[in-house]
Every structure is written in structure tokens, then in C-alpha cells.
Amino acid sequence: GEDVEQSLFLSVREGDSSVINCTYTDSSSTYLYWYKQEPGAGLQLLTYIFSNMDMKQDQRLTVLLNKKDKHLSLRIADTQTGDSAIYFCAERFNAGNNRKLIWGLGTSLAVNP
């Protein structure tokens, strides 16, 4: 069945790069998304990538997509304490007349000063 998997925790030092990984199972995905959730808040879109792209860069964020391995990663350069949050990966694909969105469980990023 459809599934999106992420590691649950990641701890980095301030100023280092963080890499959050995500794997998905459905090969017919159209878009893949990264969202950020700070404590007590809703989810905020960070970036998304269309499935025919390999890479997307947006300031400190770099998304890499390996379609062959169904692997998506989010790299945060120069990680700051304000980046501490839960990061969710989501995959969208077409299922008949509907579009389905499958979410990972989220990776909790802790940034240590």
C-alpha cells in the first residue's frame, strides 16, 4: 500500500547542515512536499518539488529527489535554533478521480547551541 517513511529524530549542532530523509512507495507521485511544524502550531509549507525534477533550491533549503530509489531529502544549510521543529514529508499522487496525499510521521529536529 501507499506509505511514506521518515526517521523520527535528528539532532544537529547549530551552524551544521541538517539532512532529513524520506522514502515513499508510490511511483506515480506527482508532487512531494516538505512542511514544518513548530510547537503548538499548524503546519507551514517549506517547499515542494514536482516529480519530474531532481533538485530544488530555495535559500538555505535544498530538496533532492531520487525517483529510482523513491527517496526525497531536505537539506538545511547553516541550521539555526529556530529550525528546531517537526518536519513532515508528504507525497501526492492520483488515485482514480481523486488526488491522495500521504504523510510521513514527521522528523523531530533538535538544534543544539
Added chain:
Amino acid sequence: EAGVTQSPTHLIKTRGQQATLRCSPISGHTSVYWYQQALGLGLQFLLWYDEGEERNRGNFPPRFSGRQFPNYSSELNVNALELEDSALYLCASSLRGAGANVLTFGAGSRLTVL
């Protein structure tokens, strides 16, 4: 532009009661989604409404229901509350059609069932 707004922010109920949560989407968005985020369980899809119709439903019992109004705002109703219904309920809205259809989330309504 106002974002997705949800009310109430917090709600405390007792077992067996009913809860009603409300969501106003971003202006111009016709699709509204409801998710349950319980501790340790990630985001669980509840319901998707578009143009006033229920388009898809997650794996939740019928006591979870909702509707979408002509102005595209939406209501989530939870009947016969159980302790395990305690969670953060997130609403999101999006455009519908071709393209990324990015979901924009509200801050959530935290429901506590005692």
C-alpha cells in the same frame, strides 16, 4: 490576506459529549481538509470537502462527520466523544485543479476529552 482560521483554539469536553470545530479557508480556496494529530501518531486524514461536497474520507468511524458551507467554510463534528479523540485537529485549505495545490494549514483546535 487572512490565513486559514480555526475555532475554538482549545476545547475541553467529557466522554459522550459532542464537539464542533470550525474552519474558514483562505479566500478563493474551495477545498477544505481535516486532519487529526494525536500524540505520536502523525497526521491522520479525516475528511476532504470541495465545492460543498465530501470528496474523500479517512479511516474514521461515522461519529466523525462534517460539512462545507456555501462560503466554503467548514465544520467538523465529533459525536459520542471518547478519550482517544483527544488531539490537535488541523484544518487546511487549497485550490483545486492542476498544479501543486499546496495545502495551507490553520493553527489547529486542541480538543481534550476528560
